[in-house]
Amino acid sequence: MTTDDLYKELKSDMAAVANPLFDLSEQSLKKRGNFLPHGAYLDASGRVGLFAAAPENEKTNSTKVLPLLHDGIRASVKEKGYIAIGVAENVTITPDGQPSTEAIKVLFEHKRGLVVALYLPFKKKFLRGYTFGEMFTISTTGEVNAWS
Numbered sequence: 001m002t003t004d005d006l007y008k009e010l011k012s013d014m015a016a017v018a019n020p021l022f023d024l025s026e027q028s029l030k031k032r033g034n035f036l037p038h039g040a041y042l043d044a045s046g047r048v049g050l051f052a053a054a055p056e057n058e059k060t061n062s063t064k065v066l067p068l069l070h071d072g073i074r075a076s077v078k079e080k081g082y083i084a085i086g087v088a089e090n091v092t093i094t095p096d097g098q099p100s101t102e103a104i105k106v107l108f109e110h111k112r113g114l115v116v117a118l119y120l121p122f123k124k125k126f127l128r129g130y131t132f133g134e135m136f137t138i139s140t141t142g143e144v145n146a147w148s
Contacts, residue, residue, distance in 0.1 A: 003139055006114045013084045017042050018106045018118055020050065021088035025104045029122065029130055035090055037066045039073050042084040051076070051085075062089060070144045077146035084110045085146055093119055101133070107143055115142045 017040045028035035039051035053068035087107045094100040104120040117140045121133035
């Protein structure tokens, strides 16, 4: 089975995981101007839930949260048997031939081997609020590697 075939077959699983992550990320941007990495899972019955992580008793940032989140997701996948996971983070990207921009990145990993990164570019408006660009998806390698 090709990556394209797997992508088409698992598109609904990807949407189930990615949509709540994009929604939460957008809400956090609008309220706070940023967000910490957060995750989601899909179980075999189709239920979706969210993950968060933070170090104990200290102020935090994305660099500290992301490895904790990945570790927690790996442990949860082993314990609960989830079939797909996603991780959202605020990144800076440089699309081909364009200037760099901030984006919401959702890394999607599926038990069946599909790994894609979905990007939603955004810009802060001059006075207030955000504008969002066109979402795009690229095939990539795993970062959480929950089923390795």
